[in-house]
Amino acid sequence: MDLIQVEIAQQTTLFNDLRKQQADASAVDEVKKKLGELKRALAALTGESSKDGGKKKERILLKTPKGTRDYGPSEMHCREHIERIVKDVFTTYGGSCLDTPVFERKEILAGKYGEDAKLIFDLKDQGGEELALRYDHTVPLARYFAMNGALNTQAKLWQVGKVYRRDNPVMSKGRMREFTQADFDIAGIFDTMIPDAEIISLVCTIMTKLEVGDFTIKLNHRKILDGIFEVCGVPQEKIRTISSAVDKLDKMPWADVKKEMTEEKGLDSAVADRIGEYVKHKGGPPLLDLLQADAALMANPSAKAGIEEMGLLFKYLEAYSVVDKISFDMSLARGLDYYTGIIYEAITEASAPPGFNAANAFASTSDAPQPTPAPTPTPKKKAKKTDGQEDEEEVDESKVGVGSVAAGGRYDNLVGMFTAAAAGGGKKAAQLPCIGVSIGMDRIFAIVWPRWVERGMRSKDTMAYVMAAGDGLLTERVRLVQELRAAGIKTDFLFKNKPKLPAQFAAGEKDEAPFAVILGGDELKEGLVTVKEQRWEIVDGEKRKVQSADQGTKVKRSELISWIKSTPTYQGWATGKLL
Amino acid sequence: MDLIQVEIAQQTTLFNDLRKQQADASAVDEVKKKLGELKRALAALTGESSKDGGKKKERILLKTPKGTRDYGPSEMHCREHIERIVKDVFTTYGGSCLDTPVFERKEILAGKYGEDAKLIFDLKDQGGEELALRYDHTVPLARYFAMNGALNTQAKLWQVGKVYRRDNPVMSKGRMREFTQADFDIAGIFDTMIPDAEIISLVCTIMTKLEVGDFTIKLNHRKILDGIFEVCGVPQEKIRTISSAVDKLDKMPWADVKKEMTEEKGLDSAVADRIGEYVKHKGGPPLLDLLQADAALMANPSAKAGIEEMGLLFKYLEAYSVVDKISFDMSLARGLDYYTGIIYEAITEASAPPGFNAANAFASTSDAPQPTPAPTPTPKKKAKKTDGQEDEEEVDESKVGVGSVAAGGRYDNLVGMFTAAAAGGGKKAAQLPCIGVSIGMDRIFAIVWPRWVERGMRSKDTMAYVMAAGDGLLTERVRLVQELRAAGIKTDFLFKNKPKLPAQFAAGEKDEAPFAVILGGDELKEGLVTVKEQRWEIVDGEKRKVQSADQGTKVKRSELISWIKSTPTYQGWATGKLL
Structure with a gap:
């Protein structure tokens, strides 16, 4: 908007005010004359006819960017309530707050997110550093540790803030391009599995206080998973990509996952079947006994180490009184590259796609009576264009669940990667073992908000x-x-x-x-x-x-x-x- | 980072763990063999010699982007304290929270910031909408009102969040490229000057509770200022740019401001002198009497309307018991285009550049005894390059003050500009009168933090x-x-x-x-x-x-x-x- 247009707007307001106040005719006339001059000046500048005075502007679209939304007063009152509970548990567990910038230098984010790196939002190069919006809080946290002397750090840090992914949004389920994550991380060299149990206990406390309904913490160990892949005969270079396929078992039946492994990823069918026999298991401590009795598995050093750590973890979870919330789920793999130990996800009834029952995922390979198969939950693609500018396809929201409401794992190498990369790889990298969890605040809001409305909660605190x-x-x-x-x-x-x-x-x-x-x-x-x-x-x-x-x-x-x-x-x- | 590199890192960890645990030699050997295979596979992929195993990567720079910073635990404990006080006052004054996305469609921001539009951070076009990071909270708020039926809105809304400006940062004074603003706005059709007094009272309450030391609310009225420019003979099309020059009187002596008006902006020297006679005034209600006695000014409809509104405002500020905090300052102009009524800034002792005394700005034109002139506070440019990529110059931080810690004004046309632009300018735009204030949370932190350290405040709440x-x-x-x-x-x-x-x-x-x-x-x-x-x-x-x-x-x-x-x-x- 040109400065002259501002002036026109202000003089118009003044003109209307004066007429309303029934001011002197001479005063009104003076303002009117000035308005005329300004409009002619504008017309001369823009080359338009003076009669229209700049009115023939292009129409603008009043909307928020794709995958983002405003939260109005009632919604924010609920979101603040959620945030207050989460932050209170964070500090009750001894956490301190950290705040990092919303954008990072591109080289910091590069190579941390595997196949999902394409979802990173880049800033335009306006002369200066190459920047991108943060994708999560974990990588900025690791960068912070690496900058501030990783080796001596012993810390519990939490962060609450927005992160960004250029994904296909499913707004009604809290799956957005701009979304809020609340992270809690423990860094430092401690005795095995004690911080791990602390984090799982923290997640259970938060889920209980948030009243998201029944919840389960799905738990697995990367070392066990890697051991299984090795024992089943997956080539080393395919382990991470096969791992990603297994991770889809919470929303796809085994038959589809196997097809992805063999047809898309070129895995031998017999190897896939052996994997299927392992990853169909879920349960509590008895599953550990089953694995310990598996000689092939126990002969694999990675699997053996993971199984022993899981035994220790369950012992500690007993002390924390949260074992009843845990499901040791061998199909849980998590997409992110940087996990090195236990991994976990909190799920609620709203997590799975409507109509999909993960318990039936192995229906065709199970000996149990065959229930009616659930409808294939692969999200249908609909060619729905939002604003004439986007060329991506929208997903059918009715076929998608909220997904996990919290997730995380141990990542002992990420800080070391930064210290090594900053040193040019020449000297030994300073390591810092870390474990953390991210809570999906928008997904939790998607669950809590309808109940909040139903109960007629207030939208402000005026007394x-x-x-x-x-x-x-x-x-x-x-x-x-x-x-x-x-x-x-x-x-x-x-x-x-x-x-x-x-x-x-x-x-x-x-x-x-x-x-x-x-x-x-x-x-x-x-x-x-x-x-x-x-x-x-x-x-x-x-x-x-x-x-x-x-x-x-x-x-x-x-x-x-x-x-x-x-x-x-x-x-x-x-x-x-x-x- | 390649998937193989992740695998190498994980196997390396496992290898070290096993050695530490003094595991079977055969298990250690197996892992060692696997590591060798992985490193050879990586070397084959990258074309490097297998001996280095990917170590010859380019060195990365561990830093936050220019003009941004991390806030660690102790600092965040202080920042949370500040934020809690501000939010508490916001809700005590009847405010409700609003949250908008960090980025907006470019057309929403276009044309709202005058000469400062060049400071907007654009996102890269990755196929889709053209986006930019928000520059303030006011424009997104106006966009929200325009989207949600402006005419019927009566609301007090607050927002706390980060905004972005590609300016030259002065980090030690809380002047950043990414910084946090806390905004409070009142929208709706009410009786003249009542919401205006409410906002000024709110600012006084917050400044008192934050313990930023002595503070003053500088107050002026765009209608008075515009009237003065007209009475002095400033051509209509130069009013906004001359206004920007006047606004610099808080950090430059009058002689320099006059030079900018005449030499840079081509204003007649006699006109500039007449402006100087007006804008040197500051004070309380008696200044109003002085203006009311000025026949030339009272004959100008804009000035007359502004002076009457100021009279009413002072009456209400009396009821709020805050008149002693107000300085009616005729040199206050504010840079933003969209203000239409009163404008204000909260300043503290830390606001002015060190060594600059605004009271002496008119020293050379005053009849009073001449004090020693303050050193010219125009920031010196230093050619200090931060990271070899930036071509902009750094300012000398010792010559810059914190600036105003809160600022705002009335903007009655901004929402209407959106409704008009969305309607293509064809029909009459729905207006919504608004007034608001932005609190500069980083500048307040820059003042509060040293005192916090001095008093030895805790950095966490563990009991x-x-x-x-x-x-x-x-x-x-x-x-x-x-x-x-x-x-x-x-x-x-x-x-x-x-x-x-x-x-x-x-x-x-x-x-x-x-x-x-x-x-x-x-x-x-x-x-x-x-x-x-x-x-x-x-x-x-x-x-x-x-x-x-x-x-x-x-x-x-x-x-x-x-x-x-x-x-x-x-x-x-x-x-x-x-x-």
Whole structure:
């Protein structure tokens, strides 16, 4: 917008104001003349006819970028509640906060995400460094450790912030291009499996406090998985890609996964079948006994080490009282390259694609009675264009689940990769063993929000709404509002000089403020104000105000703050028991 | 990083683990053989000699992008404290939270920032929409209002998040390319100047609670400023650019500003002198009387309207009891195009460039005795290259102040510009009057942080550190830690099986945990634990632990939680009175 256009807009406002105020005709005329001059000046600059005055501009599209969205006040009230719980558990477990920039130098992100590197959002080269938006919090954290002396670090760090992936979004399931992850990581050299158990306990605590419904922590070990692939005869260079295929067993039946292994990835069919026999297992500690009895597996050093570590982990999880939440799931593989030890995912009922039952994934190879096969959940592609600019295809949202709501694993080499790369590979890299978890805040919001709406939760925390029954009393209202606010009571009022009482009640009810405080000229002279408590209820799924014949309580103005603070209603809101 | 390199890293870890555990020679050999195969496979792929195994990679630079930085645990503890205060005031004043994406469609940002549009960070075109990082919160907010039915909106919305400007950073003064702004905006049709007074009161409340030292709210009105320019004879098309020059009077003497007006911007010297006579004024309500007595100014419709509104505003600010914080400053102009009414900035002692005194800006044109002129504060350019890629010059940080710590104004046309542009300019645009303020969180941090360090503030909130005096007692430690955490007591322990007591004390002291809880085998059998309170003090500017001969208190394990919670120390931390 040209500076002249700003000036035109401002003079137009002034012109309208003056006419509204019935100002002198001469003043109105002067502004009108000036407007004319400005419009002619603009026309001369843009070459348009002066009559249109810049109105023939191209239409702009009012929308957020693909895969992103605004969160309005009610949604943010819920999201803040979720974030508060997560952060509180993070600090209760001894975590400290870290904040890194939203973008990184491209070379920091390069080579950390395997096949998914194509999803990285690059910034335009505007002269300077090559930059890209962060893809997760883990790589920036490892870069931070490497910059700040990795070897001596012993830390529990948490980060809450947005990360970016140019993926196909499924907005209704909280799968976005811009999304918020809350990460907790433990770095340092400790005794085997103790930090690992601590992280799993942390995830269980958060999931319990968030009320996302029943949840399960799926758990596996990269060393066991790698051992299985070796024992089954997967060539070394195919291990990671076969691992990615196995990871899809939470949303595809085994038959499809096997096809991917053999047809797409060129694995021998017999090898695939041997893998299938292993990865169909899931369960608790008894599964460990089964593996320990497998001589072929125990002869593989990687598998043996992983199985022993899992035994130790289950012992510690017992002390943390969370074994009942764990499913040792041999099909869990996780996509990211950098994991070196245990890996895990938290899932809820909303995680799987609708109609898909992971328990039936091996239906065709199982000896159990054959249940009706679930519909193939491979997301159908629909050629739905959003804004005429995108050439990617949209997925059918009804065929996609929320996915895992938290996930992570141990990554003992990532920091060392940075220290090695920064040293040019010449000297021995400083290592720093790490383990962490990322909580998918948008996916959790997608689960919590419908319940929040159903329960009619408030969208803001305003406690008191100050009104005048008499002649406006603006100064008196402002003074009382400021006193209440200074006492920590969240208070508002209507920005009108002489508002009618019903308009003020309507404004206070829109905010669902539980206390209506009414000032009257005569009462004020006696040092009194009237307080009326407001309540809401859910009737037939609709939230509505409880009608009441209560005329309110007369309270001494000087005692109003302590009166409000002593009510059960205030104490309920203030301590967070009522939301 | 190639998948094979990941595999090499993992096998290397396994190889080292096995050697450490003194595993079978055959197992070690097997892993060694596999490693050799992998390295040969990698060499074949990359064409390197197998001996180096991929070590000759290019060295990467471990740093954050220019103008950005990490905030570590201690700093984040302080930043969270600042953010908590700001958000608390926002909700106390009736605000609701809004969150918009970090990037916007380019056409949304286009034409809103005048000469500063060149500072916008663009994203790379990767097929799809043209996107750019947000420059402030105001334009996304206006886009949100325009998308969600502007005319009916009455809202107080706040946003806290990062915004982006490709400017020359001055990191030590909190002037960054990525920085956090906390915005509060009031939208809707209300009686004149009431929301305006509310916003100014909000800024005063926040500045008082943040303890940034003495502060002043500089206040002016775009209508008065425009009227002055007209009365002085500035041509219409030069008003905005002359306005930008006037705005520099907080860091440049009048002589330099005048030179910019006449030499760079071609203004007549006599016109500039007339402007100088007006903009040198600052003060309180008496300045209004002075302006009202100026017949030439009062004959200008824009100036007259502005002066009347300022009179009303001062009346309301009286009711809010904040007039003593206000400086009606006729040189305040603000750079952004979209303001239409009052504009304001909060400044502190740290705002001005070191050695520059704005009160002396008019020294050479004043009749008062001439004080020693301040050194010319125009930032010196230094050709300091940061990373061999940037071609921009760095500014000399010692010559730059923190600048304003909060700023804003009324912008009644911005939402209407969006509704008009979305409608293609054909029909009448839906307007929504708005007023808002942006708080510069990094600048506030730059002021608060040194004081925080001086006072030896804690960097985390861990309350209790659980230790074992006996034989490790890992299970017992984990169980007690989990009980304390479940009771809301932030607790940690050392992740070792059989740690020595001094190592555990050292770890607890690193966290500055005020309660050391010590478990001993025999005591536990009697149902007892030992609690030792830890204290710190500042001596000669250094924080250190208070040495004490106290052997600790024996407490019943079953009463430990209530015992800790009843201590003055715990209550001090928990209520935030001690930081």
